[in-house]
Amino acid sequence: xxxxxxxxxxxxxxxxxxxxxxxxxxxxxxxxxxxxxxxxxxxxxxxxxxxxxxxxxxxxxxxxxxxxxxxxxxxxxxxxxxxxxxxxxxxxxxxxxxxxxxxxxxxxxxxxxxxxxxxxxxxxxxxxxxxxxxxxxxxxxxxxxxxxxxxxxxxxxxxxxxxxxxxxxxxxxxxxxxxxxxxxxxxxxxxxxxxxxxxxxxxxxxxxxxxxxxxxxxxxxxxxxxxxxxxxxxxxxxxxxxxxxxxxxxxxxxxxxxxxxxxxxxxxxxxxxxxxxxxxxxxxxxxxxxxx
Amino acid sequence: xxxxxxxxxxxxxxxxxxxxxxxxxxxxxxxxxxxxxxxxxxxxxxxxxxxxxxxxxxxxxxxxxxxxxxxxxxxxxxxxxxxxxxxxxxxxxxxxxxxxxxxxxxxxxxxxxxxxxxxxxxxxxxxxxxxxxxxxxxxxxxxxxxxxxxxxxxxxxxxxxxxxxxxxxxxxxxxxxxxxxxxxxxxxxxxxxxxxxxxxxxxxxxxxxxxxxxxxxxxxxxxxxxxxxxxxxxxxxxxxxxxxxxxxxxxxxxxxxxxxxxxxxxxxxxxxxxxxxxxxxxxxxxxxxxxxxxxxxxxxxxxxxxxx
Numbered sequence: 094x095x096x097x098x099x100x101x102x103x104x105x106x107x108x109x110x111x112x113x114x115x116x117x118x119x120x121x122x123x124x125x126x127x128x129x130x131x132x133x134x135x136x137x138x139x140x141x142x143x144x145x146x147x148x149x150x151x152x153x154x155x156x157x158x159x160x161x162x163x164x165x166x167x168x169x170x171x172x173x174x175x176x177x178x179x180x181x182x183x184x185x186x187x188x189x190x191x192x193x194x195x196x197x198x199x200x201x202x203x204x205x206x207x208x209x210x211x212x213x214x215x216x217x218x219x220x221x222x223x224x225x226x227x228x229x230x231x232x233x234x235x236x237x238x239x240x241x242x243x244x245x246x247x248x249x250x251x252x253x254x255x256x257x258x259x260x261x262x263x264x265x266x267x268x269x270x271x272x273x274x275x276x277x278x279x280x281x282x283x284x285x286x287x288x289x290x291x292x293x294x295x296x297x298x299x300x301x302x303x304x305x306x307x308x309x310x311x312x313x314x315x316x317x318x319x320x321x322x323x324x325x326x327x328x329x330x331x332x333x334x335x336x337x338x339x340x341x342x343x344x345x346x347x348x349x350x351x352x353x354x355x356x357x358x359x360x361x362x363x364x365x366x367x368x369x370x371x372x373x374x375x376x377x378x379x380x381x382x383x384x385x
Numbered sequence: 386x387x388x389x390x391x392x393x394x395x396x397x398x399x400x401x402x403x404x405x406x407x408x409x410x411x412x413x414x415x416x417x418x419x420x421x422x423x424x425x426x427x428x429x430x431x432x433x434x435x436x437x438x439x440x441x442x443x444x445x446x447x448x449x450x451x452x453x454x455x456x457x458x459x460x461x462x463x464x465x466x467x468x469x470x471x472x473x474x475x476x477x478x479x480x481x482x483x484x485x486x487x488x489x490x491x492x493x494x495x496x497x498x499x500x501x502x503x504x505x506x507x508x509x510x511x512x513x514x515x516x517x518x519x520x521x522x523x524x525x526x527x528x529x530x531x532x533x534x535x536x537x538x539x540x541x542x543x544x545x546x547x548x549x550x551x552x553x554x555x556x557x558x559x560x561x562x563x564x565x566x567x568x569x570x571x572x573x574x575x576x577x578x579x580x581x582x583x584x585x586x587x588x589x590x591x592x593x594x595x596x597x598x599x600x601x602x603x604x605x606x607x608x609x610x611x612x613x614x615x616x617x618x619x620x621x622x623x624x625x626x627x628x629x630x631x632x633x634x635x636x637x638x639x640x641x642x643x644x645x646x647x648x649x650x651x652x653x654x655x656x657x658x659x660x661x662x663x664x665x666x667x668x669x670x671x672x673x674x675x676x677x678x679x680x681x682x683x684x685x686x687x688x689x690x691x692x693x
Contacts, residue, residue, distance in 0.1 A: 155578040176580040183578035190572040194424055195622050195631040204568040205579040212561040239626030252575075259579060 105263050105295045106131040106154065109164035113149055116160075123149040125319045126163070131263075131297060136289055138310030139299045145317040147299050151267055155183055167263070179205060182256025182294075184249070184266040192241045198251045199236040202227050205259035219258065226254035229291075230284060246277040253284070263295045264288065270305040282308040303334070388651045403545035404537035404604060404657065408643040410548040411601050414555040415613035416636030418597055420628075421590055423618040424570045427478075430591075431611035433500035434473045435598045439607045440507035441469030442532060443514030451524040459543045463599060470595035473503050478591040508607075535606030535658030537650065544603050551600045555593050562589055567628065605658040613639060616665035623672030638668050 108129045114122040124146045131137050141147045152158040153165060156172035167175035175181060182205070190201075203223035207216050227233050232250040235243060243251065249269065256264055266285075270278045286309075288294050298309045306313055314323035315334075391401045422431060442462075445451055450462040480496040515527045531539050559566070568576040569586040577583045594614065601610040621634035646661030 157574065157577050176578055179579050181578065183575055185572065185575050185578075189574050191424060191570065193622075194571045194628075195420075195626045196567075196571065196628045197626070200628060201571065204564075204571065205575070208565050208568045208576065208579055208581050210564055212563070216564070241626065255575075 103132050104130050104166075105133045105135075105168065106297075107164065107166045108150075109166075111150070111153065111161055111163035111165055113146075113153060113158070113161040115149075121318065123318065124153075124161070127316070127320050128163075129314055129320060129323060131295060133262075133295055134289075134293050136285065136296045136309060136311045137298070138306030138313045139297060139316055140303060140306045140313050141301060141316035143301055145301075147301070147316055148267070150316065151265065151299055154265065155181060177209075179209065179259045179261055180263060182253075182259055182261030182264045184252045184256050184264065184269065186268045186271060190240070190248075190252075192248075194240060196240055197236065198232065198238050198240060198243060198247075199223055199227065201240050202232075202236075202251050202254040202258055205255045222258040222260070223254065226257035227251070229257060229288070230254045245272045246274075246280070249273065249281070250284075253288075257288070257292075262293075263297065265297045265299070267299050268301070269298060269309075270300065270302055278305065278308070285309045386652065388648050391651050399542075400538055401651075403542045404540035405647060406545045407540050407548040407600070408537075408604055408647060408657075408661070409640065410545075410552040411597070411604065411613055412617075412639035412643040413636060414552045414559075414597060415601070416617045416639035417559055417632055418555060418593055419614050419616070419618035419639070420621070420632050420635055421566065421570050421618075422594065422614050423622065425590065427590070427594065428611070428615045429500055430474070430477050430496070431594060431598065431614050433477050433503050434470050434594055435602070435607055435610040436504040437469045437473030437507040438466050438598060438602055438610070439511030439532070440514075441466035441511075442602075442607075443511035443518070444469070446518035446524055446527070447514045447521075449523050451518060451527075455541070455543060459541070463547060466602065467595060467599045469507070470598050471592065473507070474591040474595040475588075477503060478587060478594075511607075531606065533606045533608050534656060535602070535604045535609055537604060537647070537657040540603045544600075548600045551596050555597060558589065558593060562586065566590070605661065609658045609662050612662040612665055616662070616669055617642070620665065620669040620672045623669070623676045638665065642668060 106129075108127050111124055111127040112122050113124040127146075127150065139147060139150070149158065153161050154167070154172055156174075156176040159173075165172055167180050170178070170180070199220065203216070203219045206222045207219035210216065210219065224233070224236065227236050227250075230250040230253050232247060232254060235247055235251075238247075240248065240251065253264070253266075264285075269281060273281060282305075285296055285298070289296055296309065298306060300306050312324060315321040391397045392405065422428060442451075445462040445465045448461070448465070450458045450465065477496055477499050480499050515529075515532075518524050519527045528536070528539075530536070565576065565581040566586050566589065568579070569581055569583050573583055576586075597614055598610050601613055605612060617635040617639040618631065620638050621631045624634055625631050642661050642664040646664045647657060649655055649664070650657040650660040
């Protein structure tokens with residue numbers, strides 16, 4: 094467990110014992126006592142199974158959900174306050190936008206920068222920021238195209254440009270590689286690296302895909318209702334992964350045969366509590382009461 | 386040309402001019418507003434709102450504010466109908482909001498049912514109350530055709546003034562919130578994450594929808610009132626994919642449809658509301674065929690808008 098030695102100056106986002114239950118959710122809370130410091134300028138990956146609370150944590154961070162207990166501070170501010178000041182550049186999963194909307198890539202990229210402008214203010218500054226951001230993500234050539242005609246990868250670049258144009262210092266990306274082909278995923282990882290190096294951004298990639306997280310992060314936080322691990326990706330042992338993904342073993346190991354295989358091997362070598370055959374998730378679930 | 390005669394003869398002018406001016410005002414704000422209605426897929430919600438107006442009309446008639454009311458009675462009539470529209474708009478609009486949709490996972494299904502219920506309940510209430518009003522002598526005869534499909538001669542001078550005021554409110558309001566409103570309409574979750582007050586945006590649009598529907602009611606009637614809030618943008622998006630151009634085209638189509646429709650109505654003695662709506666539908670059809678011929682998929686925009 095690595096933490097800054099209590100220095101708030103180096104902390105971009107601080108989660109302190111965050112617990113959240115959905116209304117009417119009689120069962121276990123969606124998030125339980127999550128504590129995590131996101132350091133300024135780091136590349137953090139939040140890895141977890143579907144239904145493990147990733148999107149809940151994301152919505153809490155963005156101020157889209159309220160009613161949590163514990164503390165969430167973005168640069169010392171509560172989430173809604175941080176959203177108003179556009180401290181976090183949110184890059185949503187691409188499916189959420191209304192793609193039949195009659196706007197160009199440039200217009201879409203300028204929206205976050207211009208949303209806070211007064212009605213009589215000029216939009217020129219926002220458009221220039223959008224142009225700069227589009228060139229930074231290598232999307233200048235598609236600036237005039239309608240968003241409905243863009244490919245998944247192009248659209249993602251436009252969404253990243255939108256976040257950059259808002260001048261946010263923290264980039265929060267939700268499942269950024271869903272629906273992106275392997276070549277595009279590689280380009281995406283390179284882009285994140287470049288933005289991190291050139292702009293000194295803090296990047297947080299939230300994904301269920303181990304490869305995505307490993308390729309874009311220096312540090313990984315594993316989230317399945319509560320935080321199971323956070324440290325470097327290299328230190329992620331198979332049994333930590335197995336523990337995190339026990340509800341979702343088929344989904345994750347389905348496209349990660351090598352790791353699944355290794356995980357299975359490890360479980361034979363070590364006789365840990367959770368050293369089950371990971372191909373059989375029901376066995377593991379029995380031990381933990383299956384609170385998903 | 387009868388059009389010139391109707392608008393130049395002093396006696397006829399007082400009958401027809403208010404309707405023409407109201408129609409042009411409605412075209413101006415309807416053209417812009419429809420861009421957001423189509424994009425946020427509120428077309429069916431618009432139908433719910435306009436049918437809710439019928440309940441309001443029934444209440445107004447029973448209370449004695451029916452027909453060609455003037456002065457305080459006119460204000461009362463407009464106010465009652467607006468309250469019905471507003472209630473329906475907020476009720477349906479917030480049921481369908483993605484927030485409640487996500488919480489329960491059934492937001493859209495609920496809204497769909499809610500619109501269905503509001504629509505028929507209001508129509509039922511309205512027709513019952515109109516029947517009672519007629520029976521009790523609150524009004525000499527109820528002109529069902531005019532209430533359902535609109536009539537240009539029923540648009541009074543006061544209605545024209547009200548339309549102008551609503552045009553100022555809606556166009557001014559849209560100008561003030563155009564940036565956050567566009568962001569919200571394009572990508573609601575992201576807009577919220579970047580600090581846009583999405584609840585306020587939804588409220589603003591729904592109140593505008595209610596205002597616009599009330600204004601269009603006399604001219605186009607309960608059934609056709611939402612045409613001006615849906616068709617102009619649905620036609621315009623077939624011709625362009627830039628927001629500014631779509632808004633401009635949408636207004637141009639709306640104004641052209643009102644002018645052409647009214648001329649057709651005057652020259653051929655056709656009902657005005659129906660003429661305007663059919664010109665708009667023809668514009669949409671032309672764009673749709675053009676889009677199809679080009680192999681562009683923009684027809685899905687209207688399919689979505691229409692199916693909700």
